[in-house]
Amino acid sequence: MENRIVVDPVTRIEGHLRIEAEIKEGKIVDVYSSSTMVRGLENIVKGRDPRDVWAFAQRTCGVCTTVHAITSVRAVEDALGIAIPPNAEMVRNIMEGALYMHDHAVHFYHLHALDWVDVVNALKADPAETSKIAQSISNWPKSSPGYFSDIQKRIQKFVESGQLGIFANGYWGHPQMKLPAEVNLLGVAHYLEALEWQKEIVKVHTILGGKNPHPNYLVGGMACAINEESTGGLNAERLAHVGKLLKEGKRFIEQVYIPDLLAIASFYKDWGGIGKGIGNYMSYGDFPTNGYGDPSSFKFPQGVILNRDLSKVHDVDHRNGDIEEFVNNSWYDNYAEGADTGRHPWEGETNIKYSGPKPPYTHLDVDQKYSFVKTPRWQGKPMEVGPLARLLVGYGRGNKEIQDAVNGALAHLNVPVGALFSTLGRTAARGIETQLVANWTMEFYDTLLNNIKNGDTRMANMELWDPSKWPAEAKGVGFTEAPRGALAHWIKIKDGKTENYQQVVPTTWNASPRDPSGQKSAYESALMDTPVADPELPLEIIRTVHSFDPCLACAVHLYDEHGNHISKVSNVGSCEI
Amino acid sequence: MLYCWQTAKQHLIEAAEGAKAIIAWGSCATNGCVQGAKPNPTGATPIHKIIKNKPIVQMPGCPPIGEAMAALIVHYVTFDRLPELDRSGRPKAFYGKRVHDTCYRRPYFDAGLFAQTFDDENAKEGYCLYKLGCKGPTTYNACASMKWNNGTSFPIESGHGCIGCSEANFWDNGPFYERSTNIPGFGIESTADTVGMVASGAVAAGIVAHAIGANISKRKELKTRYTRGRVNEENLDKNEDK
Numbered sequence: 001m002e003n004r005i006v007v008d009p010v011t012r013i014e015g016h017l018r019i020e021a022e023i024k025e026g027k028i029v030d031v032y033s034s035s036t037m038v039r040g041l042e043n044i045v046k047g048r049d050p051r052d053v054w055a056f057a058q059r060t061c062g063v064c065t066t067v068h069a070i071t072s073v074r075a076v077e078d079a080l081g082i083a084i085p086p087n088a089e090m091v092r093n094i095m096e097g098a099l100y101m102h103d104h105a106v107h108f109y110h111l112h113a114l115d116w117v118d119v120v121n122a123l124k125a126d127p128a129e130t131s132k133i134a135q136s137i138s139n140w141p142k143s144s145p146g147y148f149s150d151i152q153k154r155i156q157k158f159v160e161s162g163q164l165g166i167f168a169n170g171y172w173g174h175p176q177m178k179l180p181a182e183v184n185l186l187g188v189a190h191y192l193e194a195l196e197w198q199k200e201i202v203k204v205h206t207i208l209g210g211k212n213p214h215p216n217y218l219v220g221g222m223a224c225a226i227n228e229e230s231t232g233g234l235n236a237e238r239l240a241h242v243g244k245l246l247k248e249g250k251r252f253i254e255q256v257y258i259p260d261l262l263a264i265a266s267f268y269k270d271w272g273g274i275g276k277g278i279g280n281y282m283s284y285g286d287f288p289t290n291g292y293g294d295p296s297s298f299k300f301p302q303g304v305i306l307n308r309d310l311s312k313v314h315d316v317d318h319r320n321g322d323i324e325e326f327v328n329n330s331w332y333d334n335y336a337e338g339a340d341t342g343r344h345p346w347e348g349e350t351n352i353k354y355s356g357p358k359p360p361y362t363h364l365d366v367d368q369k370y371s372f373v374k375t376p377r378w379q380g381k382p383m384e385v386g387p388l389a390r391l392l393v394g395y396g397r398g399n400k401e402i403q404d405a406v407n408g409a410l411a412h413l414n415v416p417v418g419a420l421f422s423t424l425g426r427t428a429a430r431g432i433e434t435q436l437v438a439n440w441t442m443e444f445y446d447t448l449l450n451n452i453k454n455g456d457t458r459m460a461n462m463e464l465w466d467p468s469k470w471p472a473e474a475k476g477v478g479f480t481e482a483p484r485g486a487l488a489h490w491i492k493i494k495d496g497k498t499e500n501y502q503q504v505v506p507t508t509w510n511a512s513p514r515d516p517s518g519q520k521s522a523y524e525s526a527l528m529d530t531p532v533a534d535p536e537l538p539l540e541i542i543r544t545v546h547s548f549d550p551c552l553a554c555a556v557h558l559y560d561e562h563g564n565h566i567s568k569v570s571n572v573g574s575c576e577i
Numbered sequence: 578m579l580y581c582w583q584t585a586k587q588h589l590i591e592a593a594e595g596a597k598a599i600i601a602w603g604s605c606a607t608n609g610c611v612q613g614a615k616p617n618p619t620g621a622t623p624i625h626k627i628i629k630n631k632p633i634v635q636m637p638g639c640p641p642i643g644e645a646m647a648a649l650i651v652h653y654v655t656f657d658r659l660p661e662l663d664r665s666g667r668p669k670a671f672y673g674k675r676v677h678d679t680c681y682r683r684p685y686f687d688a689g690l691f692a693q694t695f696d697d698e699n700a701k702e703g704y705c706l707y708k709l710g711c712k713g714p715t716t717y718n719a720c721a722s723m724k725w726n727n728g729t730s731f732p733i734e735s736g737h738g739c740i741g742c743s744e745a746n747f748w749d750n751g752p753f754y755e756r757s758t759n760i761p762g763f764g765i766e767s768t769a770d771t772v773g774m775v776a777s778g779a780v781a782a783g784i785v786a787h788a789i790g791a792n793i794s795k796r797k798e799l800k801t802r803y804t805r806g807r808v809n810e811e812n813l814d815k816n817e818d819k
Contacts, residue, residue, distance in 0.1 A: 038619060039611070039612040039618070039619055039621070040612070040618030040619055041611065041612070043616065043618045044611065044612070044614045044615065044616070044617075044618065044748075048751070048752070049751065049752040049753075049754070051752070051753075051754055052751055052752050052753045052754070055740060055753065056611055056614070056748070059610070059611040059639065062640070199726070199727070202726060203726050203727070203729045205726075206725050206726040206729040206730045206735070207729060207730050207735065208735060209732075209735055209737070210725065210730055210731055210732030210733070210734065210735035210736075210737055211720075211725040211726065211730070211731060211732055212725070212726055213640055214639060214640065214742075215735075216732050216735065216737035216740075218695060218737065220695070221695070221696065222736075223695055223696075223700075223735065223736035223737035224735045224736045224737075225695070225696050225700045225701040225736050226701065227701040227702065227703070230701070230702060230703060231703065232700075232701060232702045232703020232704070233700070233701045233702075233703060233736065241729075352618060352619070359584050359587075360587075457701070458696065459695075459696045460695045460696035462694045462695055462696060462697075465694065465695075
């Protein structure tokens with residue numbers, strides 16, 4: 001307790017996360033991950049029309065709104081036995097693909113890059129040298145010495161004004177910042193470009209779903225009817241606009257994100273040995289190409305890997321008792337069966353009961369319940385979910401496309417397979433899969449156009465729209481691979497209403513508190529043994545936590561060994577981006 | 578909710594202290610939005626219920642239109658004053674008209690041409706989505722005129738009815754796919770103020786927490802006011818079934 005440093009809020013994430021870490025001799029020896037925010041959406045949707053629930057569930061997050069909506073409509077469709085038309089499947093895939101491109105690129109540049117790129121140091125760069133580097137790694141056109149010189153002048157103005165704005169309060173000048181000034185300048189230039197770029201790719205959602213954030217979805221398919229002969233529906237103009245946005249998105253991934261990722265990673269190879277984590281990985285699989293009911297058609301395969309053993313991939317079953325949630329360390333009422341028992345999400349409950357310290361407080365009492373996040377387990381084991389888990393499961397399943405992509409990146413960086421199980425591995429995996437998803441999304445788009453060309457314009461199956469046709473009771477599960485990892489919603493429907501609804505989100509798996517047998521979840525595991533060179537500027541903690549792309553929000557507050565507040569190291573606040 | 582050691586309420590009070598005016602961005606700030614929907618498990622509270630001594634500009638929507646959010650700031654910077662607000666505190670420039678009033682599918686409504694279900698022939702023709710639950714007729718926002726994401730599209734243009742996300746307590750006014758009845762007035766002469774007046778009456782009566790109750794009383798009052806609109810609607814009902 002005495003020498004536990006506290007990082008709260010962790011910034012440049014989505015939501016509210018607090019890390020309390022105990023440091024001994026420059027290393028983390030114990031760590032607790034807590035979310036101090038709760039809304040109770042699962043209780044709010046109870047009793048509502050299941051066809052409406054996607055809109056509530058979508059608001060779980062302001063970033064990956066699309067995946068929560070898809071997961072919700074899938075859960076209802078699964079419960080009622082509704083198969084959606086192939087075009088609706090492709091439109092959902094295209095929207096999810098666009099989300100991956102947007103979400104991962106924004107995470108890399110705007111949430112994670114400043115852990116590795118020193119903005120102020122970029123002022124020392126020789127723009128001509130940056131231009132040379134840029135042109136040696138990519139064909140991206142904005143790469144002249146003049147361009148980088150202009151960027152440098154913009155940063156100079158920021159710094160001289162004393163108002164760094166979005167670049168305020170970073171870890172500038174930290175000894176762990178290893179990039180040459182020229183690469184820092186490249187990173188800052190592309191940070192700014194990515195800000196402009198990201199508002200374009202989301203227009204895919206606007207065309208197909210009406211707006212972004214929070215595009216519209218529909219139980220049974222999609223609402224964007226096709227009519228190639230009218231402006232009333234998706235016609236050639238609308239579809240071509242989507243195609244143009246996807247192509248431009250893919251070009252940015254290929255010519256900016258991936259080259260930058262590899263260039264920056266090559267200076268931080270030591271992070272291939274830090275932030276190892278649990279070693280258990282799970283993917284639900286996603287991007288169906290022959291229906292949600294046929295997992296063999298998924299672009300991302302489903303499966304579980306235990307103890308980093310890629311030679312054996314276990315199957316995931318959402319319907320049996322394999323997946324359970326525990327609340328032994330979470331601020332909810334214990335289940336009637338006892339504090340140390342778990343429940344399958346169909347039987348799950350969310351009875352909020354905060355028993356933590358009264359604010360303002362300095363430390364959580366981690367001997368008691370210490371988070372609003374519940375603790376999910378697969379066959380009793382903690383799982384890491386996310387891009388790395390997806391790629392490892394695909395790798396283990398023998399998916400050639402995924403294997404080639406992973407092997408290519410390892411060879412480029414000249415690091416062994418073991419480097420994947422790390423902070424660097426997570427961050428690299430996110431980029432590698434963005435490229436894959438960008439390629440696939442063009443395939444989905446081509447499939448959609450071909451279907452229409454061949455005369456299939458169906459976009460929604462409304463046969464079971466009317467609740468009078470539903471069974472008195474039904475239950476279903478919807479799952480996706482959200483950009484942050486395995487996501488599932490479980491629904492029970494009774495008399496046309498939502499009887500129970502439980503969401504187990506990727507960050508529930510990764511950020512959860514300890515289970516009844518004391519097993520740590522992914523954040524806590526990955527932070528163990530992390531070296532912290534300067535407890536006043538715990539950049540290392542932030543790097544590893546950010547490598548998971550947390551969906552919870554956070555600055556860094558530090559305590560000395562007597563529990564005294566040393567400093568409030570404001571990271572770039574999530575409200576500033 | 579705790580963030581950075583303090584409750585969100587403490588942060589709000591601290592931030593509001595030196596402010597000249599407050600912009601309540603989005604429905605979370607203006608009416609509690611999704612977490613404030615029944616049964617509001619965490620007691621989510623809109624800003625105007627906590628801060629009473631400052632001008633508050635209400636920008637409802639889940640989310641509000643990005644360009645409208647930017648335009649509000651630009652207005653203040655350019656003219657050094659807040660834009661004109663309606664009785665609910667919303668800038669008239671963006672919330673002065675109903676989505677229905679500027680919707681490009683409005684002529685189909687007037688002609689009685691409706692999609693009967695999603696993806697039917699009428700939906701493919703881009704006919705009016707009113708019968709599929711579109712809340713455009715009761716929602717004050719600029720979605721149909723400004724559109725979304727640099728004018729790319731808006732929900733109705735992409736085939737889905739408006740869910741009314743800029744109206745207070747819209748979550749509890751559903752279901753989303755149930756056709757609205759008793760639509761107040763069909764002319765663009767109807768302004769946000771007329772509804773605003775009723776809504777603030779409801780606040781004064783202290784029944785805002787019981788959204789449904791408030792809504793029923795609102796509807797009742799409007800029903801008597803807009804008989805012309807109701808006659809119009811009945812005629813449309815007869816026409817559409819032909």
